[in-house]
Structure formats: structure tokens, C-alpha cells
Amino acid sequence: MYTVKSSSEFISDIRALDENLKNARISNIEIDRSGRSIRYNFICDKVVSEELRARMLEEAEKITPKAFDEVSVSVKKIVSNDELINTEIYMFLSNKYPSIAIFLKPTDVSCVIVGDIVKYTLRLTKDGAEYVNKNGALNKINEFMEKRFCADFAGHTEIKEAEDTISLLSEEVFIDELQKIEHRTIKVKDVIVIDDFNMGDLALYIEDMTSGEVTVCGKITEFNERKTKNDKPFYIIHLDDTTGKTSGIYFTKKATAQKIKELQVGDAIIARGNLGEYNGKPSFTIDKINRCTFPEDFVKKDKYKKAVPREYRNIFPAEAKTVKVKSVFDMNEKLPDELTKETYVVFDLETTGLDFMNNGITEIGAVKIIDGKVAEEFTTLVKPDYKITAENVAITGITEEMVKDSPKIGAVIPDFMKFIDGAVLVAHNADFDTKFIKRFAGAEEYEVKNKILDTLEIARANLPMLKKHDLHTLADHFGIVFHHHRALSDAYATAEVFIELMKIKNNC
Numbered sequence: 001m002y003t004v005k006s007s008s009e010f011i012s013d014i015r016a017l018d019e020n021l022k023n024a025r026i027s028n029i030e031i032d033r034s035g036r037s038i039r040y041n042f043i044c045d046k047v048v049s050e051e052l053r054a055r056m057l058e059e060a061e062k063i064t065p066k067a068f069d070e071v072s073v074s075v076k077k078i079v080s081n082d083e084l085i086n087t088e089i090y091m092f093l094s095n096k097y098p099s100i101a102i103f104l105k106p107t108d109v110s111c112v113i114v115g116d117i118v119k120y121t122l123r124l125t126k127d128g129a130e131y132v133n134k135n136g137a138l139n140k141i142n143e144f145m146e147k148r149f150c151a152d153f154a155g156h157t158e159i160k161e162a163e164d165t166i167s168l169l170s171e172e173v174f175i176d177e178l179q180k181i182e183h184r185t186i187k188v189k190d191v192i193v194i195d196d197f198n199m200g201d202l203a204l205y206i207e208d209m210t211s212g213e214v215t216v217c218g219k220i221t222e223f224n225e226r227k228t229k230n231d232k233p234f235y236i237i238h239l240d241d242t243t244g245k246t247s248g249i250y251f252t253k254k255a256t257a258q259k260i261k262e263l264q265v266g267d268a269i270i271a272r273g274n275l276g277e278y279n280g281k282p283s284f285t286i287d288k289i290n291r292c293t294f295p296e297d298f299v300k301k302d303k304y305k306k307a308v309p310r311e312y313r314n315i316f317p318a319e320a321k322t323v324k325v326k327s328v329f330d331m332n333e334k335l336p337d338e339l340t341k342e343t344y345v346v347f348d349l350e351t352t353g354l355d356f357m358n359n360g361i362t363e364i365g366a367v368k369i370i371d372g373k374v375a376e377e378f379t380t381l382v383k384p385d386y387k388i389t390a391e392n393v394a395i396t397g398i399t400e401e402m403v404k405d406s407p408k409i410g411a412v413i414p415d416f417m418k419f420i421d422g423a424v425l426v427a428h429n430a431d432f433d434t435k436f437i438k439r440f441a442g443a444e445e446y447e448v449k450n451k452i453l454d455t456l457e458i459a460r461a462n463l464p465m466l467k468k469h470d471l472h473t474l475a476d477h478f479g480i481v482f483h484h485h486r487a488l489s490d491a492y493a494t495a496e497v498f499i500e501l502m503k504i505k506n507n508c
Contacts, residue, residue, distance in 0.1 A: 360384025365487030
């Protein structure tokens with residue numbers, strides 16, 4: 001089986017059949033010599049009726065050699081949606097040119113649809129743009145996209161401010177700096193061919209399915225036979241690979257009809273098809289199916305996340321400047337092993353509101369405790385993508401004017417991830433602060449895996465005699481003075497409270 005390019009004359013004849021086919025394209029022609037069958041695969045931006053499909057089949061039969069006993073036509077409806085196009089281009093570059101992933105974010109791909117032409121822009125650093133242009137990536141993108149969407153594609157690069165100092169054009173590239181997109185796969189066993197000898201034994205996690213051609217596997221949870229208006233059988237197949245569930249439509253072929261009919265719920269298959277969109281919903285059309293054995297020892301891998309940066313780039317730690325942390329700097333005082341054997345980062349955030357999904361960070365303050373002593377501080381104002389209200393200003397004193405020249409959270413997160421690397425995180429009412437940090441770290445493809453301690457919970461367990469356990473009450477209890485509702489001041493105060501609480505907890 002192989003793919004043959006269509007002729008311009010043939011596609012012109014197809015487009016002339018009906019107005020709905022004026023943007024139709026043929027993605028490939030599949031030939032099965034052993035089964036003496038041929039299938040013409042089209043994409044179109046309009047719904048194609050059964051009657052029109054039959055006329056397309058007639059045109060296909062006219063140009064098909066008599067040696068083929070079976071001729072069929074497949075038409076997939078593909079709408080040129082800008083969001084879908086941007087995602088396809090980003091995934092193509094990530095897959096085919098993984099080194100570019102260190103320069104490119106999903107938001108760096110944009111497009112404008114003008115009639116039947118899609119003009120797209122890749123925002124890259126100078127090195128990244130040079131690399132793309134030298135390797136002919138734009139032509140490769142155009143060729144790839146024109147087989148998936150009913151449009152012509154034209155792209156160009158736009159230079160953005162460098163975020164990394166790595167040069168792809170030099171050989172001095174640290175492999176652990178190249179943030180690649182990992183494709184999590186399942187290796188099936190005992191493949192029994194039904195449709196395709198060349199499908200192989202590797203399948204993408206169903207959880208990771210994106211638009212375009214995909215190969216997935218799993219056990220059949222539902223298997224329903226249906227018939228088209230022309231009385232041709234097809235199947236709706238539901239699959240589960242333990243990472244996720246999906247369902248697809250499979251149209252039978254004469255050569256494999258009986259083998260497909262014998263499939264049952266509980267059988268494992270590996271299936272290749274096209275994931276697109278129909279009427280605004282995901283649509284998975286299965287082209288090929290083989291039987292297989294799903295591995296009993298399969299264990300789901302965690303999603304790949306970026307490694308902690310090697311160097312600070314925007315926000316740099318400084319030596320601790322606190323004036324009163326008596327329990328930390330008094331070298332003669334005995335401190336509990338639990339405090340001295342771990343590195344802790346005590347942090348606090350100021351935000352534009354309480355809902356972590358609909359608000360931004362305006363300030364980060366953090367201090368690092370090493371060997372039981374406050375050694376470093378990390379602090380910065382942050383320019384949020386959310387409005388700072390008068391109420392926020394009244395609470396924190398942070399105004400729009402103060403943050404107007406500050407870095408955005410995306411530029412701060414990598415440095416904060418480096419600062420907390422290998423440390424136990426500590427915060428007062430930690431759930432609030434960690435939800436914000438995890439959200440914005442996740443947006444930059446980092447994962448916060450640090451152990452987290454909450455001074456609120458530790459205080460409740462070890463100071464039951466206090467009526468309240470808010471930070472202000474605890475500071476008063478331990479004689480700690482601080483300026484409340486500024487992140488760094490709160491972080492220092494929380495660090496002092498934490499040290500005193502650890503001493504009480506460990507009877508020191």
C-alpha cells in the first residue's frame with residue numbers, strides 16, 4: 001500500500017461537480033494491490049451529501065484502471081478554524097523540529113484567514129527564525145497544512161526579543177536545555193493484521209490525542225454496528241487505554257468486513273485514523289484496525305514538564321536582609337534536626353483577587369532557610385494581566401503605576417522554579433498561594449512537585465490555646481513585627497513564625 005499524488009485535472013473535474021466542492025482537495029490515494037482496491041481521500045470545507053459523494057465516486061471510477069475491483073471515496077469535512085490551525089502548526093514544528101520548542105510557545109503562532117489563503121506568523125528569536133528559514137520549515141509547514149485544510153498557506157517569521165541565549169546554529173547546545181515535546185506512547189503486543197501491515201505497535205495515549213492523523217490503542221468497551229442510508233455497514237467503536245477514552249467511526253471494506261465483524265467488547269485493538277471536528281465536536285474517523293494484546297504491565301507516565309533552568313535570567317536572589325530573626329541567626333541556639341536537615345523556601349504572594357483561576361499575581365516574596373538560617377531572599381513585583389482594583393490597592397498598596405514596568409509572570413516563573421528547586425515550600429494558608437503558583441507554573445510547562453508545609457496547620461496543632469491562628473496573631477504571639485500585606489515582609493514574618501513553630505513541635 002502506498003500514496004499516489006492526484007492530478008490537477010482530476011481535482012478540477014471534482015470541483016466542477018458542485019459549488020460545495022470548490023475548495024475540495026485530495027490528500028492522498030490509497031492503493032491495496034493484494035485486495036485490488038483503491039480509495040481516494042478528500043478533504044472539504046463543506047458538508048458533502050451522499051448524492052454528491054456518489055458523483056465524486058463516478059469521476060474517480062473514470063480515471064481508475066480496470067485492474068481494481070473496488071473503488072471508494074472518503075470525504076472529511078475540515079473547517080479552517082484559526083485556533084485549530086495555530087495548534088496544528090505548533091504541533092508540527094514541535095514534532096518535526098523539536099529544537100525549535102525552546103524558542104516557540106503556542107501563543108507565538110498566529111494566523112489570518114483571507115478567503116482561501118491562510119497567512120500565518122511564527123514569532124521566534126533571531127536564531128530560531130534563522131534556523132526555520134535555513135531548514136525550509138515554512139515550505140514543509142505549507143505542504144503539511146494544505147493536506148489537512150482546504151486552503152493555501154503562506155508563512156513568515158517575526159523576530160521577538162530573545163528569551164534564551166542558546167544558539168541552534170552552534171554546537172554549544174546543552175541537551176538538557178532543549179525542552180522537547182514528549183509523545184507518551186503505549187507499545188502493544190501480539191499484533192494481528194486486519195487492515196495494515198505497516199501500522200506497527202506504538203500508539204499515542206488517548207489522553208494526548210490532538211487533531212490530525214493519530215494512532216491509538218485500547219480495549220473495546222462498546223462495539224455497535226450501524227448502516228448508512230445506502231445500507232452500507234459501519235461501526236461505532238469505543239476504546240479505553242486507561243489514560244482516557246475515545247470513540248470513532250469505522251467504515252467497512254469488503255476485504256476485511258468479516259474480521260472486523262468478529263471483534264467484541266473486551267478485545268484489544270490498535271487503530272489509526274483522523275481526529276477532526278464535525279459540527280463543533282471532536283470527530284474520530286478510523287481508517288485502519290489491527291488486533292493486538294494490551295500490555296498488562298502498562299503504567300502511565302507523567303506528562304513531560306520543563307526542567308528547572310540552569311541559570312537565573314530575570315529575577316536574582318539576594319542575601320537576606322532581615323533585621324530580626326533571632327531564632328535563626330543566634331548560632332548558640334539549638335535548632336531541631338527537622339529544621340536544619342532540609343532546605344525551606346517560605347513564600348507569600350500578593351494577588352488581584354482570591355479566585356486563582358480568574359486573578360493574577362502582583363508580587364512574589366520568598367526567603368530561603370538553609371541549615372536553619374534565613375540565607376537568601378527572592379522578590380519582585382509582577383505586572384498582571386488582570387486589573388488591580390481600588391480594593392486591591394487599599395489592601396496591598398500595590399498600584400498599576402508600581403507594576404507598569406515590572407516583568408510578567410511568565411518571565412518570573414522560571415527563576416522562581418530555580419529558587420525553590422530541591423526545597424520544601426512553606427506558606428501561611430498554603431493552599432491559597434500554591435494554587436496560584438501551580439496555575440502559572442503549569443502555563444509555562446513547569447510542574448511544582450515540592451513538598452508543602454502550612455504554618456496555619458502547624459500552628460493549630462501546636463498552639464491550641466490561641467483563639468486565632470492568622471499570621472498577625474502568630475507574629476504578635478512571638479513578638480515579630482512586620483508590614484502586613486507586602487509579599488516579602490509577609491514571607492520574612494512567616495519564616496520567623498515557622499522556625500518558632502518547629503522548635504515547639506520538636507520540643508526545643
